[in-house]
Each structure stands twice: as C-alpha cells, then as structure tokens.
Amino acid sequence: MPRRSAPQYELFYWPGLQGRGEFVRLAFEAAGVPYVDVGRLPAARGGGAGAVARLLEEPGPWLTPLGPPALRYGKVLVAQTAAILQWVAPRLGVVPRDEASRLRAHQIQLTIADLVAEVHDTHHPIAVSLYYEDQKQEAARRAGEFVRERIPMFLGYLDGALDSNPAGRGRWLVGRGMSYVDLSTFQVVAGLRYAFPRAMARRERAVPRLGALHDRVAALPRIAAYLASERRIPFNESGIFRHYPELDLAAPRRRRGP
Amino acid sequence: MPRRSAPQYELFYWPGLQGRGEFVRLAFEAAGVPYVDVGRLPAARGGGAGAVARLLEEPGPWLTPLGPPALRYGKVLVAQTAAILQWVAPRLGVVPRDEASRLRAHQIQLTIADLVAEVHDTHHPIAVSLYYEDQKQEAARRAGEFVRERIPMFLGYLDGALDSNPAGRGRWLVGRGMSYVDLSTFQVVAGLRYAFPRAMARRERAVPRLGALHDRVAALPRIAAYLASERRIPFNESGIFRHYPELDLAAPRRRRGP
Missing domain, CATH: 1.20.1050.10 (Glutathione S-transferase Yfyf (Class Pi); Chain A, domain 2)
Structure with a gap:
C-alpha cells in the first residue's frame, strides 16, 4: 500500500497584498518550514483569489471562516490571525513550549x-x-x-x-x-x-x-532572505x-x- | 502549618457598564463558579475603578494589559476577552475538553x-x-x-x-x-x-x-437568575x-x- 504523504501547510489569503496573511508568512519563513501560499498560486494549479473565495463560500467539514487568513493542514482549518499563530507556532518552533x-x-x-x-x-x-x-x-x-x-x-x-x-x-x-x-x-x-x-x-x-x-x-538570516525575495510582497495601497x-x-x- | 487557601478568580473591569467584561461574567454565572468583580467592590475593600486603573498602570510580575477586562487567579493574569475565555472555560466546564x-x-x-x-x-x-x-x-x-x-x-x-x-x-x-x-x-x-x-x-x-x-x-436557570439579579448591569449609554x-x-x- 502506498504510504500516504504528510499534509502540507496551506495558507489562504488574498494575493497582491501583505495584509493579515503576512503575520503567518513571517512565522513560516522564520522557521524555514515550507508552506503553500494558495492565493498566489496560478488558478491552473488550484490557486488564486478564486481558491480563497471558495474556501469562504463553500461549506466544508469545518467552521467556514468569515474572512482570510486561514491555514489548512490536513483536516484542520484555523482562521483568525492570532488563533492561527497560536496553533501553528509550537509546531514551527517559534514560541517557547511552556x-x-x-x-x-x-x-x-x-x-x-x-x-x-x-x-x-x-x-x-x-x-x-x-x-x-x-x-x-x-x-x-x-x-x-x-x-x-x-x-x-x-x-x-x-x-x-x-x-x-x-x-x-x-x-x-x-x-x-x-x-x-x-x-x-x-x-x-x-x-x-x-x-x-x-x-x-x-x-x-x-x-x-x-x-x-x-x-x-x-x-x-531566514527573514533577511525572505525580505529580499519575491515572496515578500511590497507594502502597497491595497x-x-x-x-x-x-x-x-x-x-x-x-x-x-x- | 495553616493550609493556604485557594486563590479566587478576580475579574478586573470598569464599573457601571457591561462592556467586554460581560462576556467573562456570563461564563462564571453559567458555571455557577464564584468570582470577585473587583471594579464593583467598594474602594474600601480594594475595589472600584481605582483598582482597575492600578492594574493597568503599575508594573506587576505579569504582562501589563493595555486595557480591561483582565482575570487574575493566583499568579496568573490573563487579558484580552477571547484569551480570558479560552483560558478559563475549561476550568469552568463551559467548553468541551477536546x-x-x-x-x-x-x-x-x-x-x-x-x-x-x-x-x-x-x-x-x-x-x-x-x-x-x-x-x-x-x-x-x-x-x-x-x-x-x-x-x-x-x-x-x-x-x-x-x-x-x-x-x-x-x-x-x-x-x-x-x-x-x-x-x-x-x-x-x-x-x-x-x-x-x-x-x-x-x-x-x-x-x-x-x-x-x-x-x-x-x-x-443560572443565567435567568443572573439576569434578574443586581449583578447584571443594565445596558446603558456608557x-x-x-x-x-x-x-x-x-x-x-x-x-x-x-
């Protein structure tokens, strides 16, 4: 039987702006843990604003968020920036354990x-x-x-x-x-x-x-590399x-x- | 040696209005667990708006909240309404355990x-x-x-x-x-x-x-009793x-x- 692959971390946030999604991105970037920035993927690969909108519109097996950001990991979906960070930070090692x-x-x-x-x-x-x-x-x-x-x-x-x-x-x-x-x-x-x-x-x-x-x-080092990369969206008026x-x-x- | 008494739950919130403190009050009232509503105690008993203000102004052994409500229990002080409820609800039995x-x-x-x-x-x-x-x-x-x-x-x-x-x-x-x-x-x-x-x-x-x-x-029953009591501050324009x-x-x- 093929081994089932581990789930990926998928961030749902509007493309084109840092917004509240940026607080989540920074945690992943600082930890060096891969994540999929769904809103910035091409629509042909299941991404884009449409994928974010669908998450907010289609009832799923989870609480539908009122808005992004939301983080999906396997069967878990967490919305609300502070709740996302609270949930994911111990898994990323970016908060003390106590x-x-x-x-x-x-x-x-x-x-x-x-x-x-x-x-x-x-x-x-x-x-x-x-x-x-x-x-x-x-x-x-x-x-x-x-x-x-x-x-x-x-x-x-x-x-x-x-x-x-x-x-x-x-x-x-x-x-x-x-x-x-x-x-x-x-x-x-x-x-x-x-x-x-x-x-x-x-x-x-x-x-x-x-x-x-x-x-x-x-x-x-990881944040400096992130800030110099194209993954960091510049501040803008959106x-x-x-x-x-x-x-x-x-x-x-x-x-x-x- | 005398046994040290268990700490009390102390809610710090401005007197005279429901405000964000009410979400915390309702959890205690529904659970039937006693709490001290510090802001509504007389100043002579260590209460009143002054006691709330002191918590916000005097550095303590904890993170000083930017504003009330805050809940103190022994050495723990928690601020931010949603964080207070997240912390206290399992202790009060007003959220499932999983x-x-x-x-x-x-x-x-x-x-x-x-x-x-x-x-x-x-x-x-x-x-x-x-x-x-x-x-x-x-x-x-x-x-x-x-x-x-x-x-x-x-x-x-x-x-x-x-x-x-x-x-x-x-x-x-x-x-x-x-x-x-x-x-x-x-x-x-x-x-x-x-x-x-x-x-x-x-x-x-x-x-x-x-x-x-x-x-x-x-x-x-406990909420009905609370709403009929003087502990429930009426809605008002404060x-x-x-x-x-x-x-x-x-x-x-x-x-x-x-």
Whole structure:
C-alpha cells in the first residue's frame, strides 16, 4: 500500500497584498518550514483569489471562516490571525513550549491584532465596502487621532512588554529568544513606518528598543532572505498599512474630550 | 502549618457598564463558579475603578494589559476577552475538553470580538477619546453601513456556524451542549437588539435560530437568575451597545463601491 504523504501547510489569503496573511508568512519563513501560499498560486494549479473565495463560500467539514487568513493542514482549518499563530507556532518552533509563555504570546498578538484593525480603519473609518476616496474626510480625522493617541499607546504597550520579560533582556518579547510575537512586532513597526513615516520618525524616539527589535528581526538570516525575495510582497495601497501622505500629518487639536 | 487557601478568580473591569467584561461574567454565572468583580467592590475593600486603573498602570510580575477586562487567579493574569475565555472555560466546564472543540470555540469568539469592536465604532468612529457628540455625523454614516452590511454578515456567520456543528443540532455552537460561545452569542444578540431595535427586528428574520439560541441561553436557570439579579448591569449609554435612536435608521444608499 502506498504510504500516504504528510499534509502540507496551506495558507489562504488574498494575493497582491501583505495584509493579515503576512503575520503567518513571517512565522513560516522564520522557521524555514515550507508552506503553500494558495492565493498566489496560478488558478491552473488550484490557486488564486478564486481558491480563497471558495474556501469562504463553500461549506466544508469545518467552521467556514468569515474572512482570510486561514491555514489548512490536513483536516484542520484555523482562521483568525492570532488563533492561527497560536496553533501553528509550537509546531514551527517559534514560541517557547511552556503554557505561560504561550499565553503571554497570545495576549500580545491579540493586542497587535487590535492595532492592525485600527490601522485599517485610519483609511476606512466608515465602511470597508467603500473606496478610500469616499471616506477621505473622515479618514483624515481618524488618522489624526490615531497618530496622536493610538500609535504612542500601542508602541508604549509593546515597549513595556519588553520590561515584563526579564528573560528577553529587552531584546525579545517572550522567553529568551525570537518568537512569532517579535516577528509580528517587526511587521507593525515596518508597516507603521511605511504608512506614517513623519509621525513614526517622531514617535519612535520614545521607544528605541522597538526599532532595535525591528532591525534584529530583519537581520535574522531566514527573514533577511525572505525580505529580499519575491515572496515578500511590497507594502502597497491595497494592504492594511497604506501610505496616503495626507493622513501622515501632525494631529489636529482635540476640541474637547473626557 | 495553616493550609493556604485557594486563590479566587478576580475579574478586573470598569464599573457601571457591561462592556467586554460581560462576556467573562456570563461564563462564571453559567458555571455557577464564584468570582470577585473587583471594579464593583467598594474602594474600601480594594475595589472600584481605582483598582482597575492600578492594574493597568503599575508594573506587576505579569504582562501589563493595555486595557480591561483582565482575570487574575493566583499568579496568573490573563487579558484580552477571547484569551480570558479560552483560558478559563475549561476550568469552568463551559467548553468541551477536546482540542478541536476548543479551537473552534476560540475562532468563533475572536469573530465575536471583531463584531464587538465594530459595534463600538458605530458610536466612536473617529476616536475613543472624543465624546459621541463630537463624532455624531461620522457615527451616523458608519452606523448606516454597519446596519446594512455588517449586522447581516456577522449574524450570517454565527447562523452558518450552527450548521458546521452537527452535534449541536442547530441549538449550540460547539459540541453537544452549551458553551461559552453560546453565552457570548446571547450577549451580542441582546446587545444588538438594545442598540439597533428597528434594524434587528428586520435583520433577525433571516436567522431565527439565533433568536432561539438567545432565548435558550436566557432560560438557563443560572443565567435567568443572573439576569434578574443586581449583578447584571443594565445596558446603558456608557457601554459598547448603546441605543442612540438616530443610529438605528434604514441604511443610507451607498454612493459607489468596489
């Protein structure tokens, strides 16, 4: 009887943008574990946006995700970026094995997910179904508040998280070495720099350890090779981190607030 | 030597509103397991908003949460609503024990968390730090899109999730019986009805099983007792689900979209 081959890891995400799929890609790339990026395969090989859409539309033997990314491995399908990473990271060796570290990593990742949702809403504050051009006025107002209040808050949280991990000596967020949370932090620092270069140049001064973490991750041999490859989709204005210069301004003064 | 008493479960959440803390409360109430609602204790007994604020401000031997809710149990502190529920549900017996069920539950809960964040942004589309009155115009526009597109999408997801759980026979979302995900679904159905009564009356017709699930949860003896008690804070306009009649309108027509 022929031996059944081991399942492959299949990432389902829209082609053409980094999006939330990038957090999953970085974990595989850092681990050096092969994965199929289904959305970027040709349709003739079962890939493309159509394959991603089918996963979301056709009932399967699993919970149908509301949206990508989703990771399939044999009979397992996991959606929701933070849940995917929580599930796959121990299998990839990009999180310490003990329960306390995994719980810590997941909480940080969920907070990064909150940040990512807010970044998205800086250019889509009214509706994801409308063009940016149809919500530019609201976007300018929301982005101003985001730059003024939320970027410092989230960066401060991540910087503070370094302090609560003595084993990482200010260099890593969970345990003694690199984990998927460091990869995700690299991605949000890179993304915020792309989207809000002026604001970040100012805001990053207060949290130099995050810039150092970004550089440390970018220099990991597998990540450096990935970033230089065609597998790394450049940041662009289809993704979550978009550079609209008009949103990268000094924050408007608040009129009044609680 | 005196035996050291077992730790208590301590929920940290702002007093005066249900908020995200309510999802955690419902799990404890359904399980009949005692917990201390720290924010609602008098300050003289170590409670109140000050105790919640101190947890967020003072570095402890744990990862400082960016915001509440947080659950403390001995040396463990868990923040992020979905992570709290994932951690505590097996201990409370409100999720099946097998890994597949727990993974399924967590994915649904994370999608509910996305819904909750969007509900919040219907009345705060620009900034959490501004009053509703200072973002009413944007709120009307965002709420219109939310009612028209997002409520049907999220309700459709939850309704479809019933189909992908044959063991639940259309009655429960995970496994054969009630889990914390059913409690959270009860809460979002109740909350959406409170915030958007006109819209929900119309939208719920397409998903009658969710209304039945709401009623089934509300009739669980421990939940019925909880809802009738003073421990259940009424919905109000400090919470996530707010009833502003001007936001509960027929959706505006979309101008154009992708």
